Amino acid sequence: MSTQRTIAILPGDGIGHEIMAEAVKVLESVNARCELGLNLEHALVGGSAIDAHGTALPEATFELCARADAILLGAVGGPKWDKLPVAERPEKAGLLEIRRRLDLFGNLRPAILYPQLADASSLKPELVAGLDILIVRELTGGIYFGQPRGIRVLENGEREGYNTYVYNESQIRRIGKVAFEAAQKRGGRLCSVDKANVLEVTMLWREIMEDMAKDYPDVELSHMYVDNAAMQLIRAPKQFDVVVTGNMFGDILSDAAAMLTGSIGMLPSASLDVNGRGMYEPCHGSAPDIAGQNKANPLATILSVAMMLRYSINEPEAAQLIEDAVSKVLDQGLRTGDIFSPGSTLVNTVEMGDAVIAAL
Template sequence: MKIAVLAGDGIGPEIIAQAVRVLEVLKADGLAIELEYGLIGGCAVDATGEPYPEETHRLASQADAVLLGAVGGPQYDALPRQQRPERGLLAIRKKLNLFANLRPAMLYPELANASSLKYDVVAGLDIMIVRELTGDIYFGEPRGIDVRDGQRVGFNTMLYSEAEIRRIAHVAFQAASKRQSRLCSVDKMNVLECTQLWRDVVTEVSKDYPQIALSHMLVDNAAMQLVRNPKQFDVIVTGNMFGDILSDEASMLTGSIGMLPSASLDENNKGLYEPIHGSAPDIADKDLANPLATILSVAMMLRYTFNQEDAAQRIENAVKQVLAQGIRTKDIAEPGMESVGTHAMGDAVLSSM
C-alpha cells in the first residue's frame, strides 16, 4: 500500500506525525505499508515557488492514496493568487480527478456536551455529506476581475455537466445504500439553472436505486434544518460550493472541527484523506492540536481505498476508547477537565490499539 504523505503547513506536520505513528503500528503488525513524503501548500511555495510542485504530483500520481495535513498561513496571504497554498489543494483534487468528497459528521456520545446545540438535538447524530469536488463555481470558466464602465467587476461561472452530476449522484446513492437508505439532494433550483439540471439528473439517477428514499431541499433551508433538526438527514449530496459551506456547518454540530476526517475519491476509489480543519497557525508548534481527525482519516483510507475494514475499525475503536477514558485535547475538553497535548493524544490512541 503506497501512501504519499503531504504534511503541509501550520499544525499539519504535528497531526500527520501522529497519524504516521498509527500506520507504523499497523505496518509492524503485518500490513504492507510504504510511505513517501512530499511538499504541498506554503512549504512547497517556500521550497519551489509552487503550491503543488510537479514532483509532488508525480509522487501523488504513483501512490495508491494520499494522506494530507493542512495548508496555508497568514504569511502567504499577500502572494499572487496562483501561488497561494490553497491553490495546491485545488490542483491536487483536479489533477487526480478526486471528484467525490465524503465528510462524515458523527457525534461521539462522550462529546455531546461539547456541541453548541442542545444534547437532545445532536445525541446520536450520524450524517454523511457527499460533496462534488472538481466542478461548480470553483472551476467554471470564464472567471476573473475586469474593469467595466470604469469600475472593477469580479465574476465566476457556476457550471456543471450532466456527466459530472451523474457520477457524484451514483456515489451518494451507493453511500446511502450502506447506511439508512435515505438521500437528500441539496440545490438552489428556484433561482439557478445550473442546479435545476442538478435536481433533474439526480432524479433520473434515482431510478437505478429504487430502494433509496430520495428527497430534495433548497440550500438555504438545508442550512437551517441542519441546526433545527440535524438527525433528519442520513446522506446529503450537493455541489462544490454548497457542500463546502454545509459540511463545515455540520462539523460544528459534533462539538469540534478537530474530530472530523474526510475522503476525496476518484472513480477507482484512489483517495486523498485529510482532516477537514485548517492549518491553525496560531497553535502550530505548541503541542495543542487535536490529531484525532487525521487519525480517523487513516481509518477512512484503510476502508475506502484499501478495503482493510478490520484495520479501520481497530483505529476507530481505539479513538472511541480514548474518549471513553476521558482523554481530551483542549478543543474538546469540557470546562474544568484536564487536557493533553497532540503527542500525548497520539500516545493514548496507540496504547488503545
C-alpha cells in the same frame, strides 16, 4: 490482503508535522496488525516545499500523489508565505493544485459528533449527540468554476457582475455515483439538495439523481430544497444520513454541519477522483499559532486515516478499529486543549496519539 499499496504522506506546514506523526503511528500500527500491505512514502508540500524546493508542489511530490492509492495530508499554509502572490501560496499552488491535477471532484465531509463531546455543540445535546452525517459535495464544477464570468460595463455605463452556475449530465452522474455508493456503505439513505423549484441547473440535477436511483434499489433517495436543508440541519440534524449537493450549496451546508458538532478539531474530510482514489485531510488548518508546541489535536488526522481505509483502500474493518479506538480514548476522558472541558484529562498531541494506539 497483501497487495502492495502506496500511501502518500504529506505533513505540510504548521501543526501538520505533529498531527501527521501521530496519524502515521496509528496507520503503521493498523497496517501491521491487519496486514494491509500499505507502503508509506513521505513528501513535502506547501510552505515546507517552497522553503526546500521553491515551489509548493514539487514534481516529485505530484508524481508520488499521482501513483499513490491514497494521499494523507496534514495542513498547509502560514504567515511566512502569506506575502507571496496568491498563485504561489501553499493553499493555491499546493493543495488546490493537487485537487485540480488529479481531478478530485468528490468531496466527502462528515459531520460526526461523538456523544462524549456533545456539550461542545451550540445545539442542545439531545439534538446532536451521536450525530453522523456525510455531506458529499461536488468540488470541481458548478458556479465556482462556471464560464462565462466576470464584471462587464453595460451600455448605460454602469457595471454588472455575473457568474454561471452550470452542471452537465456526466458531472452530476459522477458525483451521484460517489454519493449513492457512500449511502450503500452507511445507512442507505441519500438526500439530494437542490433548488429545483427555481434553478434549471438543479432541475437537471434532480432528474439525473432520480434516474440513478433506479440502479441503487438499496438506497432510499429523497430531495430537499437548499433553504429547507439549512433549516433542517438546525432543527433536527440527525434526520440525515448522506447528503449530496453541488459545489456552492455543499460549501455552505458542509461548513454549517461541521459547526453543528462544535469541534472542528475532530473532523476528517476526503476529496476523491473517479476511481475512488483520493486525498484525506483534517477540516482544520495549519494553526501556526500553536505549531511546534505539542498541543494540537491529532484526532481529525487520525480519523482521516480511518476514512482513507474505508473509502479508498476498502478496508472497512481497519477503519472501524481506529474509529472505535478514538471513541475509547474519549470515554477515558482524554482531551487536547481544543476539546477540553472541566473534569476531563488534558493531554498533548503525542499522548493523544499514544492513547489511540493503546486503545486499538
